[in-house]
Amino acid sequence: MSDLDAAMLDMGRHARAAADALRAATPLARTEALHRLAEGLRAAEADILTANTRDTARARAGGLSEALIDRLALTPARVEGMAVAVETIAAQPDPVGAEMARWTPANGLDIARVRTPIGVLAVIYESRPNVTADGAALCLRSGNAAILRCGSDCLESSRAIAAVVARAVSEAGLPAEAIQLVPVPDREAVGALLSGLNGAIDLIIPRGGKSLVARVQAEAKAPVLGHLEGLCHTYLDAAADLDVARRVTLNAKMRRVSVCGATETLLVDRAAADRLLPAVAADLTAAGCELRGDAEARALVPAIAEASEADWSTEYLAPILSVRVVDGVDGAVDHIRAYGSGHTEAIVTTDETAAERFANGVDSAIVLINASTQFADGGEFGFGGEIGISTSKLHARGPVxxxxxxxxxxxxxxxxxxxx
Amino acid sequence: MSDLDAAMLDMGRHARAAADALRAATPLARTEALHRLAEGLRAAEADILTANTRDTARARAGGLSEALIDRLALTPARVEGMAVAVETIAAQPDPVGAEMARWTPANGLDIARVRTPIGVLAVIYESRPNVTADGAALCLRSGNAAILRCGSDCLESSRAIAAVVARAVSEAGLPAEAIQLVPVPDREAVGALLSGLNGAIDLIIPRGGKSLVARVQAEAKAPVLGHLEGLCHTYLDAAADLDVARRVTLNAKMRRVSVCGATETLLVDRAAADRLLPAVAADLTAAGCELRGDAEARALVPAIAEASEADWSTEYLAPILSVRVVDGVDGAVDHIRAYGSGHTEAIVTTDETAAERFANGVDSAIVLINASTQFADGGEFGFGGEIGISTSKLHARGPVxxxxxxxxxxxxxxxxxxxx
Structure with missing residues (x-):
C-alpha cells in the first residue's frame, strides 16, 4: 500500500470516529462551530488572501485561462461572502433530531421517525475555494463528518480555510477531525476516496464539471449524489402570456449561461408559435444568443440557424439555444422525456390544467410554472446554501x-x- | 445478443412506458386495480393452487427440503391471506401526489415538494409466491411499474398470480405491463435485471437470503434497497425491569428464529448482570436456545458455552444466542458499532436517560426501547406490508x-x- 493510500485510510478512520462523536454532540455545539467559523474567516482574511495569491500566481504561470482564474481568485468581498454564507447556514433550523413523524399502530408501540446524520461524506470539488467553507458548514449543520478534496489549483487557499474550520470546530468542543481537507494535490487521492476508504465513506458528492462527475459516477464504490448534466427546457404553451414568455425565456437562458439551471432548449407550442416565437427570439438575439431550430421555428424566424439532432442533447453552457416547435404539453413532455436530464424544466402558461399536466408528466427534479429555470438553486429555495443539485431519484432530488x-x-x- | 437478453430489454422498455402511463393515471385507478387484484386472487384460487401443486411436486422430486417446500406451498388459507394483504395495502393512504412541504422563500415563488413514484422497480425474490401478489400491490400503491423475478421453484404459482395481476391492472384502465413477471426460470434473467436493462430500472429490491442479496449488491448497475444481514442486539441495562427483560429477550430471540429481526446477541450491563442474566438465560434454555457467552457470562450461568470471536459477527437465524457482559450503555453501543449490521437493536431499561443515550448512540435503522426486536416489520409499523427492510442510510431506512x-x-x- 502506498503512503498516500495509508494516509487516506487514516483520514477515513478519523472521520468515522468524528462522525460517532458528532452524533453524540449537542445541536448547540454545532451551531457554535458555525458561528466561530464565520468569525474565523473574517479574522483570517489576510492569511486566506495571501494563500490565494500563491494559488492564482501558480495557476497563471501554468497557463490557466482568466475565466478559471476568476473562479479561483478571492477578494476581501468574496471572503466576506463566505462568512455570510456560513452565517446563513448557521441560521437554518437544525435538521438533526427533528421528528419527521410519530404514530402508534395497533400493537401500541410509540414509533418516531427521527432525522439523523448520514455519517461521513466525501465532497470532491474543483477550483472554487468557497466550497471549502460552505461545504464544511453544510456538513456541520447536518451533523456529518466530511473529507473535502479540492482541485489542486485552489489547494493553498483551501488549506488556509480548512485551518479556520478545524479551529472553529475544536473551539466548539467538537473533534477537529470532523472536517478534514485532503492536504495534498495528488490525483490518486480521488481514487482512494472513490474506493470508499474501506467502508468509511457513506456518500460521495461531486461538485464540478461533467468530466469530474462522470468519473465519480463510474468509479465510486459508495453512493453518489449529484448531477451529470442540466439539460433544462423552457416550454411556451399556447396559453402563455407573451410578456411573461419573453421575460422568463431571456432570463432562463441568458442570466448566466454557465450554470446548470440555464435553459438549453426552448420548446414552443405549435398552436401559438407565430404569436410567441418572433418576439422571444428577437430578445435572445439582441442579447447575443445564437439560436438553432427545427424547420418550423426557422420558417417563423429566419435568423434561426438549422439545428442538428445532436443539438437536442447538448448542454451548451454557452449563449446558444436550441428551439423546437412541439404539439402542446404532450409534445413538450415527450421531447423532455427523450432528451432531458431530469434536472429542471419550466412551462409558461396561464392555463392551470396545462400547467398541472406538464408538472405531472415531466419526471424532473424541479418543474417551474411561469418562472425562470435559473431559480434551480438551494439558496433560492431558502435552504441557506446547497452542496449541489441531485438528479438522482433516490434519497434527495433537486437542491441538496x-x-x-x-x-x-x-x-x-x-x-x-x-x-x- | 441472446433471445433472452432481447426479451428482457423489451420488458424494460414496456415497463418504462407503463411507468410514464402510471404517472398520468388517477389515484382511483390504482386503488381500483388493488381491489380487483384482491377479488381476482380469491376468484382464481383453484388455478393458483393447481399451479402451486405442480411447483411443489417438482420441488419435492428435485429433493427440496420440506422446510423450503412449506415456504413454497399454498393453501386456500394462504391465498386468502394474500388477498387480505392486498386489501390492507389498498386501504393505505395513497402516497403519490402528497404534498410533503410547501413554502415561499424571499423570491416569492410558491415551492411545493410533492411525492412521486420512483419509476421502474425490479423485485428479485426467492420461493415465496405471495411476494408476487404483495410486491405487485406495493408497487401499484406507490405508482411504480415493476418487473418481478421469482425463484424458479415458484414460477408456475407466480405465473398464475401474475395473470391475475395483469387482468386487475387492465380492468382498472392501467397498462397491463405495469407489473410484469419474468416468465422463464433462466438464471441469466437475473443478470440482465442487474445490468439495469439499458437504464430502464430505477431501483432493484432483492428479497431473500444472504447469497441472493450479496450477489445483487455486488453486480447491480442500478441502486439497490435491502439488507444483507440482520445482526440484531438486545441490551439489558442495569436499570432494566427483570420481568420486561425476561419477556422481551425470550420473544426477541425465540418467537421466530429465522427472521431478520431476531436478536442474535444479548448484551448485559455488568452492573446488574447477576440480577438479570440467570433468569433470562434459564428462560432461553428452557425454550431450547443454545447460549454462547464470554467468561463473565459463563461465570454467572455455567450452562452457557464458550463463545468465540466469530460468534459476535454471526447471524445464526437459529435457536442460538451469543451473550456478552458490557460496561453500561457505552459498552453496548461500542459492541454494536463494532459488530452490528445497522438493522435493529433494543434496550431494556427504566432509565430514560440511558434509553436516550442508547437510541442516539446506536446508528441502526430501528432502535427499540423496552420492546422486542421482532417488531422490525412493515406490518407491525402500520405500513400495511413491506417489500423488505433497508439497512442503507440513503433513501429509505428500516421497513420499506x-x-x-x-x-x-x-x-x-x-x-x-x-x-x-
Whole structure:
C-alpha cells in the first residue's frame, strides 16, 4: 500500500470516529462551530488572501485561462461572502433530531421517525475555494463528518480555510477531525476516496464539471449524489402570456449561461408559435444568443440557424439555444422525456390544467410554472446554501441543503411489548 | 445478443412506458386495480393452487427440503391471506401526489415538494409466491411499474398470480405491463435485471437470503434497497425491569428464529448482570436456545458455552444466542458499532436517560426501547406490508412500504419571476 493510500485510510478512520462523536454532540455545539467559523474567516482574511495569491500566481504561470482564474481568485468581498454564507447556514433550523413523524399502530408501540446524520461524506470539488467553507458548514449543520478534496489549483487557499474550520470546530468542543481537507494535490487521492476508504465513506458528492462527475459516477464504490448534466427546457404553451414568455425565456437562458439551471432548449407550442416565437427570439438575439431550430421555428424566424439532432442533447453552457416547435404539453413532455436530464424544466402558461399536466408528466427534479429555470438553486429555495443539485431519484432530488444530507432512524418506545 | 437478453430489454422498455402511463393515471385507478387484484386472487384460487401443486411436486422430486417446500406451498388459507394483504395495502393512504412541504422563500415563488413514484422497480425474490401478489400491490400503491423475478421453484404459482395481476391492472384502465413477471426460470434473467436493462430500472429490491442479496449488491448497475444481514442486539441495562427483560429477550430471540429481526446477541450491563442474566438465560434454555457467552457470562450461568470471536459477527437465524457482559450503555453501543449490521437493536431499561443515550448512540435503522426486536416489520409499523427492510442510510431506512417506494419533485409556481 502506498503512503498516500495509508494516509487516506487514516483520514477515513478519523472521520468515522468524528462522525460517532458528532452524533453524540449537542445541536448547540454545532451551531457554535458555525458561528466561530464565520468569525474565523473574517479574522483570517489576510492569511486566506495571501494563500490565494500563491494559488492564482501558480495557476497563471501554468497557463490557466482568466475565466478559471476568476473562479479561483478571492477578494476581501468574496471572503466576506463566505462568512455570510456560513452565517446563513448557521441560521437554518437544525435538521438533526427533528421528528419527521410519530404514530402508534395497533400493537401500541410509540414509533418516531427521527432525522439523523448520514455519517461521513466525501465532497470532491474543483477550483472554487468557497466550497471549502460552505461545504464544511453544510456538513456541520447536518451533523456529518466530511473529507473535502479540492482541485489542486485552489489547494493553498483551501488549506488556509480548512485551518479556520478545524479551529472553529475544536473551539466548539467538537473533534477537529470532523472536517478534514485532503492536504495534498495528488490525483490518486480521488481514487482512494472513490474506493470508499474501506467502508468509511457513506456518500460521495461531486461538485464540478461533467468530466469530474462522470468519473465519480463510474468509479465510486459508495453512493453518489449529484448531477451529470442540466439539460433544462423552457416550454411556451399556447396559453402563455407573451410578456411573461419573453421575460422568463431571456432570463432562463441568458442570466448566466454557465450554470446548470440555464435553459438549453426552448420548446414552443405549435398552436401559438407565430404569436410567441418572433418576439422571444428577437430578445435572445439582441442579447447575443445564437439560436438553432427545427424547420418550423426557422420558417417563423429566419435568423434561426438549422439545428442538428445532436443539438437536442447538448448542454451548451454557452449563449446558444436550441428551439423546437412541439404539439402542446404532450409534445413538450415527450421531447423532455427523450432528451432531458431530469434536472429542471419550466412551462409558461396561464392555463392551470396545462400547467398541472406538464408538472405531472415531466419526471424532473424541479418543474417551474411561469418562472425562470435559473431559480434551480438551494439558496433560492431558502435552504441557506446547497452542496449541489441531485438528479438522482433516490434519497434527495433537486437542491441538496443540510436537510437533504440527513437520513432517519426509527426510535420505538414500548412498555415491554412482545410480538405475538 | 441472446433471445433472452432481447426479451428482457423489451420488458424494460414496456415497463418504462407503463411507468410514464402510471404517472398520468388517477389515484382511483390504482386503488381500483388493488381491489380487483384482491377479488381476482380469491376468484382464481383453484388455478393458483393447481399451479402451486405442480411447483411443489417438482420441488419435492428435485429433493427440496420440506422446510423450503412449506415456504413454497399454498393453501386456500394462504391465498386468502394474500388477498387480505392486498386489501390492507389498498386501504393505505395513497402516497403519490402528497404534498410533503410547501413554502415561499424571499423570491416569492410558491415551492411545493410533492411525492412521486420512483419509476421502474425490479423485485428479485426467492420461493415465496405471495411476494408476487404483495410486491405487485406495493408497487401499484406507490405508482411504480415493476418487473418481478421469482425463484424458479415458484414460477408456475407466480405465473398464475401474475395473470391475475395483469387482468386487475387492465380492468382498472392501467397498462397491463405495469407489473410484469419474468416468465422463464433462466438464471441469466437475473443478470440482465442487474445490468439495469439499458437504464430502464430505477431501483432493484432483492428479497431473500444472504447469497441472493450479496450477489445483487455486488453486480447491480442500478441502486439497490435491502439488507444483507440482520445482526440484531438486545441490551439489558442495569436499570432494566427483570420481568420486561425476561419477556422481551425470550420473544426477541425465540418467537421466530429465522427472521431478520431476531436478536442474535444479548448484551448485559455488568452492573446488574447477576440480577438479570440467570433468569433470562434459564428462560432461553428452557425454550431450547443454545447460549454462547464470554467468561463473565459463563461465570454467572455455567450452562452457557464458550463463545468465540466469530460468534459476535454471526447471524445464526437459529435457536442460538451469543451473550456478552458490557460496561453500561457505552459498552453496548461500542459492541454494536463494532459488530452490528445497522438493522435493529433494543434496550431494556427504566432509565430514560440511558434509553436516550442508547437510541442516539446506536446508528441502526430501528432502535427499540423496552420492546422486542421482532417488531422490525412493515406490518407491525402500520405500513400495511413491506417489500423488505433497508439497512442503507440513503433513501429509505428500516421497513420499506409504499411510501418508501416514492421519491419527490419540486413543483414551483411563479407569476413570471426572473432571477436577479
Amino acid at each position: 441543503g443540510a436537510e437533504q444530507l440527513t437520513t432517519y432512524k426509527y426510535v420505538v418506545r414500548g412498555e415491554g411489548q412482545t410480538r405475538p | 412500504g409504499a411510501e418508501q417506494l416514492t421519491t419527490y419533485k419540486y413543483v414551483v409556481r411563479g407569476e413570471g419571476q426572473t432571477r436577479p
